[in-house]
Amino acid sequence: MSLDAYKAEFDKAKPQRSKGEPARIGRARDEALSRFLANGFPTTKNEEWKFTSVEKIASRTFALAGSGEADRAKPAAKDVSPFQLSGAFGSELVFVDGRYAAALSTVGSLPKGVQVSSLAAYTAGQTDAIESHLGQVAPFDRQPFVALNTAFFADGALVSIPARTVVEKPIHLQFISTGQANQMAHPRVLIVMGEQSQGAVVESYAGPAGAEYFTNVVTEVVMGEQSVLDHYKLQHESNQAFHIGAIYVKAARSANCSSHSISLGGALVRNDVVAVLGGEGGQCTLNGLYLVDGQRHVDNHTTIDHAMPNCDSREIYKGILAGKSRGVFNGKIIVRPDAQKTDAKQTNRALLLSEDAQINSKPELEIFANDVKCTHGAAVGQLDKDAVFYLRSRGIGLVEARHVLIHAFAGDVLNKLPLLAVRKGVEDVLHRQLDNALRAA
Amino acid sequence: MLKVRNLHARVAGREILKGIDLNVKRGEVHAIMGPNGSGKSTLARVLAGHPEYEVTEGEVQFESKDLLDMDPEVRAREGVFLAFQYPVEIAGVNNAYFLKSALNTVRKERGLQELDAMEFLTLVRARMKELDMDESFLNRPVNESFSGGEKKRNEIFQMAVLEPKLCVLDETDSGLDIDALKVVSQGVNMMRSPDRAFVLVTHYQRLLNYIVPDHVHVLSEGRIVRSGGKELALELEDKGYSWLEQPAGAR
Numbered sequence: 001m002s003l004d005a006y007k008a009e010f011d012k013a014k015p016q017r018s019k020g021e022p023a024r025i026g027r028a029r030d031e032a033l034s035r036f037l038a039n040g041f042p043t044t045k046n047e048e049w050k051f052t053s054v055e056k057i058a059s060r061t062f063a064l065a066g067s068g069e070a071d072r073a074k075p076a077a078k079d080v081s082p083f084q085l086s087g088a089f090g091s092e093l094v095f096v097d098g099r100y101a102a103a104l105s106t107v108g109s110l111p112k113g114v115q116v117s118s119l120a121a122y123t124a125g126q127t128d129a130i131e132s133h134l135g136q137v138a139p140f141d142r143q144p145f146v147a148l149n150t151a152f153f154a155d156g157a158l159v160s161i162p163a164r165t166v167v168e169k170p171i172h173l174q175f176i177s178t179g180q181a182n183q184m185a186h187p188r189v190l191i192v193m194g195e196q197s198q199g200a201v202v203e204s205y206a207g208p209a210g211a212e213y214f215t216n217v218v219t220e221v222v223m224g225e226q227s228v229l230d231h232y233k234l235q236h237e238s239n240q241a242f243h244i245g246a247i248y249v250k251a252a253r254s255a256n257c258s259s260h261s262i263s264l265g266g267a268l269v270r271n272d273v274v275a276v277l278g279g280e281g282g283q284c285t286l287n288g289l290y291l292v293d294g295q296r297h298v299d300n301h302t303t304i305d306h307a308m309p310n311c312d313s314r315e316i317y318k319g320i321l322a323g324k325s326r327g328v329f330n331g332k333i334i335v336r337p338d339a340q341k342t343d344a345k346q347t348n349r350a351l352l353l354s355e356d357a358q359i360n361s362k363p364e365l366e367i368f369a370n371d372v373k374c375t376h377g378a379a380v381g382q383l384d385k386d387a388v389f390y391l392r393s394r395g396i397g398l399v400e401a402r403h404v405l406i407h408a409f410a411g412d413v414l415n416k417l418p419l420l421a422v423r424k425g426v427e428d429v430l431h432r433q434l435d436n437a438l439r440a441a
Numbered sequence: 442m443l444k445v446r447n448l449h450a451r452v453a454g455r456e457i458l459k460g461i462d463l464n465v466k467r468g469e470v471h472a473i474m475g476p477n478g479s480g481k482s483t484l485a486r487v488l489a490g491h492p493e494y495e496v497t498e499g500e501v502q503f504e505s506k507d508l509l510d511m512d513p514e515v516r517a518r519e520g521v522f523l524a525f526q527y528p529v530e531i532a533g534v535n536n537a538y539f540l541k542s543a544l545n546t547v548r549k550e551r552g553l554q555e556l557d558a559m560e561f562l563t564l565v566r567a568r569m570k571e572l573d574m575d576e577s578f579l580n581r582p583v584n585e586s587f588s589g590g591e592k593k594r595n596e597i598f599q600m601a602v603l604e605p606k607l608c609v610l611d612e613t614d615s616g617l618d619i620d621a622l623k624v625v626s627q628g629v630n631m632m633r634s635p636d637r638a639f640v641l642v643t644h645y646q647r648l649l650n651y652i653v654p655d656h657v658h659v660l661s662e663g664r665i666v667r668s669g670g671k672e673l674a675l676e677l678e679d680k681g682y683s684w685l686e687q688p689a690g691a692r
Binding site for chain 2: 384385394395396398404405407411
């Protein structure tokens with residue numbers, strides 16, 4: 001798709017934009033578009049994209065989803081998601097092709113002052129959060145896909161939890177694609193956590209099997225002092241779809257952020273998680289699990305930026321690669337000069353189930369302080385043959401033995417998912433998908 | 442029950458077994474002894490179907506079926522059990538879960554009802570008591586951070602739960618202190634029955650003080666060079682294995 005086509009789509013979308021949109025957002029869109037048009041899509045010459053070519057996205061022509069799709073969506077649209085998570089949530093917002101589908105959503109009863117709503121609605125009281133934070137956490141100057149999202153997002157979710165408020169039931173933001181060929185959606189999520197607030201947010205992404213579309217999402221998370229957020233991203237797009245997603249977290253003093261990224265679908269997937277620990281005593285957990293098979297490609301890039309002293313970060317990413325799939329992991333940890341007494345630990349493991357699967361894995365530590373603890377470990381390997389034989393010698397069949405061992409491998413990440421319903425939902429999908437991957441092998 | 446004829450096997454291109462003949466009947470206990478590198482453990486692993494060992498000649502019949510034709514899991518379901526010399530640590534797999542799946546797979550194969558969680562727990566608790574094992578064992582990952590003795594006891598425990606027909610113990614005694622050895626031996630002795638047979642692979646005669654064999658075979662360079670009764674083990678204890686180096690008239 002030529003960049004001109006994006007310009008044309010941008011101009012076409014302009015009159016449809018929400019009337020309530022603050023002028024600042026409009027200016028940001030213009031600026032983001034010109035930045036995107038100037039730089040274009042990243043190429044593999046760009047260090048950040050060295051092992052992930054987005055040529056397949058760049059060479060296609062995608063059109064924005066029509067504004068009426070979400071209104072017309074039937075309840076059955078939700079069945080496209082393989083994750084059986086029902087009953088686990090207090091609020092469940094459904095977005096179809098990036099737009100809020102009110103008829104399919106349940107906001108539920110929420111504590112006073114809590115907002116869980118469409119980003120484009122601009123209802124009374126939510127403008128503050130948007131005005132102060134939207135576009136302020138995810139920088140688009142050097143991130144082409146963030147620029148693209150900023151220019152094009154039509155809707156998305158706003159979750160705002162005021163100070164000293166605890167939302168006990170998790171919030172589900174369900175993003176569904178109708179899977180029309182060559183359609184693109186750029187949903188935006190803004191999560192604003194007030195001081196000492198607490199909550200859990202699950203974002204899930206799915207589309208109909210075999211559909212070829214493009215999802216480009218940006219999530220911005222602003223965490224006030226001592227706030228606690230459990231964030232989940234469950235990605236199960238169609239195996240022919242493109243998914244580019246970035247989560248940017250800015251955490252204040254003593255905030256505690258956990259991110260759990262589960263990536264099971266998509267033909268070409270890139271997940272970025274960037275957490276800036278911008279206050280003393282912050283804690284950050286980044287965990288990830290991906291399963292990739294066939295000719296699919298999944299790239300996880302994480303950055304933990306220790307900007308202030310006495311922050312802890314823990315990171316475990318695990319990948320299971322089958323067929324001719326390709327995985328990329330890049331885990332950057334920055335420890336700034338002020339960030340004394342940083343305690344950072346990163347683990348990254350990949351399990352290769354076939355000779356043709358490939359992983360590029362790179363820890364990147366940039367340490368500018370001298371009194372810090374920073375460890376990282378990376379390992380790539382195949383299933384332990386002795387363990388397979390041991391299980392078989394007890395009567396467990398070859399396929400099941402492999403299953404058991406792969407699950408044990410994934411367990412490090414799965415067992416750390418605090419929401420049981422999510423853990424169960426993910427395990428079920430993982431089981432089914434492993435069955436297919438192992439059968440194909 | 443087990444008939445081994447002229448068995449040749451190799452691993453990593455090297456021939457280890459060079460024509461083994463062995464006949465094990467129901468209810469019998471056979472001890473296989475021999476110096477390091479004689480092929481004792483290879484024999485045990487070949488019987489269990491270790492994929493890295495290649496049988497190049499000969500045959501093995503188990504209950505009149507061709508054992509060599511079966512995958513390892515099929516052998517286990519038919520009733521062959523190998524207690525590993527070096528039990529494998531399996532991180533992230535809980536002992537109870539592992540054993541329950543194994544037991545139910547084996548039971549299904551034998552036409553028995555699968556056990557539910559409660560029935561399973563009742564069964565394993567009884568077996569653990571007999572083997573003087575702590576119940577916390579069940580919730581730990583398989584063999585992970587077990588001591589050497591705990592690993593060996595875990596093998597015998599699995600054997601007691603799975604109730605195989607043929608139990609092959611590969612140097613289960615090595616590395617055990619005398620107390621653990623007694624517990625392990627007691628476990629084996631409890632399982633002795635007219636329908637079950639044991640093949641004990643061991644380097645030392647000591648084990649045979651506690652588990653009295655019906656037959657003792659001495660393995661050297663991939664062949665059985667002498668067979669006899671339990672007194673043969675005592676003779677070995679006295680003389681060591683050095684006499685094997687002069688094979689004249691050994692057979």
